Amino acid sequence: MPGRRFWILAASLSLTVAAMAADPAQVVAKLAEVAPNIVADSFAPEEGGKIVVATNAHLESKDATIDAKKIRFDYRTGTIVAEGNVVYATKNLRIIGDKIEADPRNDTIVATNVRFGRAPLYFTADTLKIVKGDKTMRGLRMWNSEPEQLGMHLKISEAAYTEADDRLRLRSVTPHVAGLPFFNLPYYAQDGYRDIPYDLYLNTGSEDHQGRYLRSTFLMRQSPSLWVGGLLDIYGKSGILVGPALRYNNSKQPEGGIVWKGDFESGYISDRGGLLVDAYGRTPDRQRAFLFGEVNGRTVDGVEFAGNIFAQSDPGFMRDFRPNLIRETGNPQANFEVSAPYAGGYLSASLTAKADNYQDIVQRLPEFRFDLPQQAIDGSDWNRRSFVSLGYFSERPSADLPLANFQTATLASGAWSTARLDTYYGVNRTFALNDWLTFKPVAGVRATGWSQGINGNGTTAKVIAQTGFDLEGLATGSWDLVANKWGIDGMRHSIRPLLQYRVMPGADREIGTVPMTQRTVTASALEEVDLADRLDPASTTDRQVVRFGLRNTLETRDAKFGTRELARADLFADWREGPTAADTGRSDLQCAISLTPAPWVTLSSGLRLPNGGGAPLESIQSIAFNSGDFWQTSVSWVELREITQARQLIWEGRVTLNSIYSLVATLNYDALAGQTTYESIGIIQRIANSWELEYGVMQRLDPINNGKSSLGFQLRARLFKF
Numbered sequence: 107m108p109g110r111r112f113w114i115l116a117a118s119l120s121l122t123v124a125a126m127a128a129d130p131a132q133v134v135a136k137l138a139e140v141a142p143n144i145v146a147d148s149f150a151p152e153e154g155g156k157i158v159v160a161t162n163a164h165l166e167s168k169d170a171t172i173d174a175k176k177i178r179f180d181y182r183t184g185t186i187v188a189e190g191n192v193v194y195a196t197k198n199l200r201i202i203g204d205k206i207e208a209d210p211r212n213d214t215i216v217a218t219n220v221r222f223g224r225a226p227l228y229f230t231a232d233t234l235k236i237v238k239g240d241k242t243m244r245g246l247r248m249w250n251s252e253p254e255q256l257g258m259h260l261k262i263s264e265a266a267y268t269e270a271d272d273r274l275r276l277r278s279v280t281p282h283v284a285g286l287p288f289f290n291l292p293y294y295a296q297d298g299y300r301d302i303p304y305d306l307y308l309n310t311g312s313e314d315h316q317g318r319y320l321r322s323t324f325l326m327r328q329s330p331s332l333w334v335g336g337l338l339d340i341y342g343k344s345g346i347l348v349g350p351a352l353r354y355n356n357s358k359q360p361e362g363g364i365v366w367k368g369d370f371e372s373g374y375i376s377d378r379g380g381l382l383v384d385a386y387g388r389t390p391d392r393q394r395a396f397l398f399g400e401v402n403g404r405t406v407d408g409v410e411f412a413g414n415i416f417a418q419s420d421p422g423f424m425r426d427f428r429p430n431l432i433r434e435t436g437n438p439q440a441n442f443e444v445s446a447p448y449a450g451g452y453l454s455a456s457l458t459a460k461a462d463n464y465q466d467i468v469q470r471l472p473e474f475r476f477d478l479p480q481q482a483i484d485g486s487d488w489n490r491r492s493f494v495s496l497g498y499f500s501e502r503p504s505a506d507l508p509l510a511n512f513q514t515a516t517l518a519s520g521a522w523s524t525a526r527l528d529t530y531y532g533v534n535r536t537f538a539l540n541d542w543l544t545f546k547p548v549a550g551v552r553a554t555g556w557s558q559g560i561n562g563n564g565t566t567a568k569v570i571a572q573t574g575f576d577l578e579g580l581a582t583g584s585w586d587l588v589a590n591k592w593g594i595d596g597m598r599h600s601i602r603p604l605l606q607y608r609v610m611p612g613a614d615r616e617i618g619t620v621p622m623t624q625r626t627v628t629a630s631a632l633e634e635v636d637l638a639d640r641l642d643p644a645s646t647t648d649r650q651v652v653r654f655g656l657r658n659t660l661e662t663r664d665a666k667f668g669t670r671e672l673a674r675a676d677l678f679a680d681w682r683e684g685p686t687a688a689d690t691g692r693s694d695l696q697c698a699i700s701l702t703p704a705p706w707v708t709l710s711s712g713l714r715l716p717n718g719g720g721a722p723l724e725s726i727q728s729i730a731f732n733s734g735d736f737w738q739t740s741v742s743w744v745e746l747r748e749i750t751q752a753r754q755l756i757w758e759g760r761v762t763l764n765s766i767y768s769l770v771a772t773l774n775y776d777a778l779a780g781q782t783t784y785e786s787i788g789i790i791q792r793i794a795n796s797w798e799l800e801y802g803v804m805q806r807l808d809p810i811n812n813g814k815s816s817l818g819f820q821l822r823a824r825l826f827k828f
Contacts, residue, residue, distance in 0.1 A: 146177070156182050163188075170196045172206075184211045192217075203234075213238040223249075239269035261287075281306065294326060305333065305353075309430065310819045311804075315380050316426060317342030323351055323371070331356035331366075337373045339427065343380070347427055349373035349395075363406040370399035375427065382422060386464060386505040390420035396428070398435055413442035417461035421505075429806065438462040451478035464505035466512075468623050473497025483533070491550075491638060492531040499524055499623045515625060517618040518560040524621055525557040530638050532572065546576040548608070548636065554643040559619050568616045570646060572637040574608035592704045595663040597672070604655035606635045613646050614685035620644045629748075630714065630724060632680055632696060650683040675699045692717045707731050723747050737761040753777035766792055770802070783807045 146160035163177040175190025186208040188194075194201045203220035217234040232245030248260040263278035279291040309321040319342065325335035332354050339347035349372040357365045374395040381389050396418035403411035416435045418424065424432050438461045445454035457472040475495035483490050502521035503512040513519060532550025539545055555567040584598040624642035626633065633640070635653050640646050655678040664670035680693040694717055700710040707730070714724040725745040732738035739759040746752040755775040762768045767789055774784040788802015803819055 144177075152178075156180065170194065174206075183209070185209045201234075241265075241267045291326065296327070296329075305335075313341075315382060316344045317379065321428070325351055325353055330359050337371060339373070339375070341375075341379065341427075343378065344426075345375055345378045347373045347375035349397075364403055365405075366401065366403045366411075368399065368401035370397070371431075372397035373427065377426075382426070384421040384464075386421065388420070388505065390422060394419045394423055394427075396423045398431060407446070409444065409446040411442075411444050413440075415440040415461060421464055437465045437467060439465065439467050448476070449478075450481065451476060466504050466507040467501070469500045470623075471498045471500060473499075480534075488533055488535045490531070490533050492529075493638070494527075494529045496527050497525070499526060499621065501621065501623075516560070516622060518621060522560050522621045523558065526554065526623065528552070528554045528643060532638055542581055543577070543579045546578075547573075548575060549573045550637060552637050552643055554620075556620050559616075560621050561618070563619050566616060566620050568612065568620060568643055570610050570612040570615075570637060570643060572608055572610050574606070577605040577607075579603045593662070593664075593670070594672070598661050598669075600657075600659045600661075602657040602659075604653070604657070606651075606653040606655075608635055608637065608648075608651045610637055610646070610649060610651070613648055616644070617647060617685060629694065632678060632693060635680075647685050647689065648682045649685070650681075652681045654679050654681075670705070671700075671702055673699075673701050673703075694723060706733055721747060735762055751778060754783075768792075770800075781807065 144160060144163060144165050146163035148161045150159045150161070151157065152159060157178060157180050159179075160177045161175065163172075163174055165172045165177065172188055172192065172194050174188035174192040176188070178187040178189070179185070186206075188206045189204070192201075192203045192206050194203075194206060199222060201217065201220050201222040203217045205218040206220075207216045208214070215234075215236040217231075219230075219232065220234050221228065221230045223229045228249040230245075230247045230249065231243040233243065235242045243265045244263070246262040246265050248262075259282050261278075261280045261282060262276050264276070266275045267273070268275075274296050276294040277292070279294055280287045305323075305325040307321075307323040310319065312318045319340060321337075321339045323335065323337050325333040327333045333352065335351045337347065337349045337351055341347070350370070351372075352368070352370040354366055354368045357367065360366075372395070374393075377390075377392045377394050381392070383389050396416075398416050400414040401411065402413075417438045417440070424435060440459040440461050441457065443454060443456040445452050447453075454475045454477070455472055456470055456475070458467065458470040460467050460469050473495055474497065475493060477493045478491065480489045480491045482488070500521070500523040501516065501518075503509045507515060509520070516522075530550060530552040532548065534546055534548045536544055536546045550572045552570045552572070553567070554569075555565070557565055559566040580600065580602055582598065582600045584596065587597045588595055622642055622644040625645055632653070635651050637646065656676070658673070658675040659671065660673040661669045661671050676698045677695065679695045682690065682693065684690045695713075695715040697711070697713040697715065699713075700708065702708045709729050710727075712724070712726040713722045716723050722745070724747075726742060728740055728742035730738070730740035737760065740757070742756040744752060744754045744756065754777065755773075757773040758771070760768060760770045768791075769787075769789055771787045772784065773782060775781070776783045782805075784804070784806050786802055786804035788800060788804075790800045801819070
């Protein structure tokens, strides 16, 4: 916007013509003498020499220039009027307009039909007025690329800045896409000329049970750290969903040395549509709601805070109204944890609370813990490690785990609650037997007490001892192999065999007597071997554990990263002796293999092979291609062969068309259903460093949930900085 440099220009022009005589001839002659910085095809007086007009004029000052078909000066008032293809320019700004009027004596500038900015972001305004530093623009529009009515732009009926209170005010702010308005903010104000970001998400389409819909989430900044907004969804069959949304981030301006980051969204709807039964065969109430939030913080002293909450009135809420949030949310619950360095270790407190009546969750109400990481004992070669925790835990049957299943999984006949004191102390030492083999003996003891057992048992304790070792080898080889086509400049192979052994007397005690605060919930990863790393002593029942592992890595030199991985193969399996014969035996074999023969291609495979042979219980195969900054694509094939059967093909692709536009697409095909379950294609548009716009079309089909399907258009925009 015109500022100090414009006033320098105006003042120079005013001084130039202030001494003009009344006689027209003398006026022109005097102008030529005192104003060598004005160049024009002709000069002409008006009103008896009181006004001088320069035609096809160019004026220069130290910091700015002005060009116009006509520059008119009234030496009585000192006013300057430039008309016709007016171009005002400084080192950092250029304004094009139909007319500019300057009154230096009253410290005023008025510009008409102006345009300013720099590619790809432009501004146009019907009028621009500056009075003693206060600026007002009417009919302001912010354009992506060249101003075009069918392009994306932001329309503001009035923008005003007052210098006295350093306040910017906007009235009637309306974003337009393809020339169509899709939102209106009646009023917005902030301090100073900071960035004005708006985060807007729109998704529209048609869904079987909710009908045609428009989903929207918007946020607008209220302070340097706080964004405030809300959710507003309109569903043709279900009604209107509304709720607040907040975002907080003071990382650029931390208060009291604490950096806080947080997000919160919530929505409520009185559902008029057809209600579908949830995953547990229940029909939800028509009054439906959800909330989702997370927070993180850190002080300069290393104290950290982390928390999240996710709750919904019924398990189908995300499925029906906000499917885009499914990836971000987990089991509905509330968690909060704070940790701080203390006495060479870490002191922490954590809380986990149940936020619904259907998910299976063990509550911590709360747990306090002190961890002393591994450290040398009095400067010797022996190391120690310890922790102590005190907490109150509770669990009850739920829709996800009804009483019969609850008894089988937890061995408890009903809901339980208990206080628990858990401690561990262990020692270890690492011996380097030679350059390629290390040996680390381990010993320790874990003692745990419960104030209340399960099934009518009172105060109970369990003590588990641990002894064992870690044996790890390393062998390497290198070759001066060069293959420029594949980006290979030498090769290095390393192989790391691993053997871990633990014997744990007392681990098989108190089974079915004390409550388990942590149960095995997945077979996709091996459990921890070391007793100190196990989350729950009640579910630790292995008398002996042996882990066999093998890591293979093949690398080459890389000019950018130093080394580049060409191939990797990791194989791991356990043998465990449990309290019964059924609990004893070898685990499934976990395999992870990847190949990157060239920087532009990666093949990977993840397998879980069952003990005793047969087809993989889990299989994830993928291949990815990329050409650097231009395009990338990947194809994955996923198979599950256990309780939940799955066979899916997933394809993703992205093409960077230029510095502004990128094309993205996704396809999910379910081989068991014999149809695609998700298809989308869209464009990501970047506008300078200010805007990012993502829009596209998607088709979603959910054969598991009553064959729900929807077709939609999605728009997400992060707007507008100037």
